[in-house]
Amino acid sequence: MHRDEAGWQKAADLMVRRQIEARGIADPRVCAAMRSVPRHVFVPEAVAGAAYEDRPLSIGYGQTISQPYMVARVTELLCLPEGGNVLEVGAGSGYQTAVLAAMGMRVIGLERIEALALVARKRLDSLGLAGEIRTADGRFGWAPGAPYDGIVVSAAAEEVEPAWMEQLSGTGVLVVPLAGPFFGERLLVRRKSGNLHEDEWYDFCRYVPLLEGVEPEDPEASASKAPEDPK
Template sequence: MIFEERKWAELAENMVRTQIAARGISNGRILDALAKVPRHVFVPEELRFMAYDDCPLPIGYGQTISQPYMVARMTELLDPKAGEKVLEIGTGSGYQAAVLAYLGAKVFSIERIEPLAKRAQDNLRKLGLSASVIVGDGNKGLPEEAPFDAVIVTAASTEVAQAWKEQLKDDGRILLPLRLHSGVERLLLLIRSEGKEEEQWYDYCRFVPLLPGVEKTM
């Protein structure tokens, strides 16, 4: 089997070395997380031979698991600390939530497509990683668990939703791919400090769009 313990660990180490560290990600905690969280668990079985390749992959329902470098880059920009309460918008396969949980964050992740949410929760439990996956509309956030130290959005949004701001702690931060216009998206880090908000702009990127509502199709 290609994903027996030793083999996948070798593939993950190579992924970290050639795709992530080689592009300037130097945070040791993040490099360790990407090496230790088995990405193939979050990829459909028929595509697992590509799990450690330098590309996003389809996971069904028109959704994707992000390119490994982009997961590392967004994690670096969010800079989650152990014990912080993090809200993720767009669980997908659960891989980003798994990386955050491995780093010690208390993760609440919202997924609008019910079958994906169930699969992601199963994957996280299988690995013994503690993260709560909730079926819901990510645009509304999760007011019952607010406030959050950080919010990370893993689908392209046309705006920073007011709900995310309202559910953020003082001195918190929001990271999202913001759609500037058709075909152009860029990572935006919004940092709140002493009642003021600062915008920091980073990489251009491509994500599936953030959609409203809940889809329960099985």
């Protein structure tokens, strides 16, 4: 489903109008990027028919692709100009990385599960997007690409990791779903100003948890666990 150009573009346009703009996302750059990136490419074939629905979908390995609204909301909260240097922690399918790249960001996505990272790289390459995917433990950020104008965490964290703040520029912005003394998680936007920062809380949400370590690809398990290669 949605493989033909007109079909998926119509579905993406409806997704943006009904799920994103209708819920208050007003940044035209965000909406344009969400229209331009084919979401069905970032999910396994078995769930491609639901790719433009406003819900998370399984991508294998106990991970999900976030619902479109949350991707748009996080991108809007990041609020960076074209050319901004961005790190994404927990790249998963590569969809959030792709949306940021489509907005002209210089973006590095970190994914701890090597099999997911490999497929995400292929997806970005197949679409001609310049986002970069690295296999790494996102809790430690990615120092070679720092400083970052923005860091997006696409998994629920229990705390703001020191490495993220260290790798942000002096005026950088961190957007992270943070677990706290409330049900689920809530989006925290932390704006850095030199050695200080200012916090603002936004939407309640639910993400898969941020996990430690790196999970290398297991050739014997990949056939049954890994998501399908993009076509």
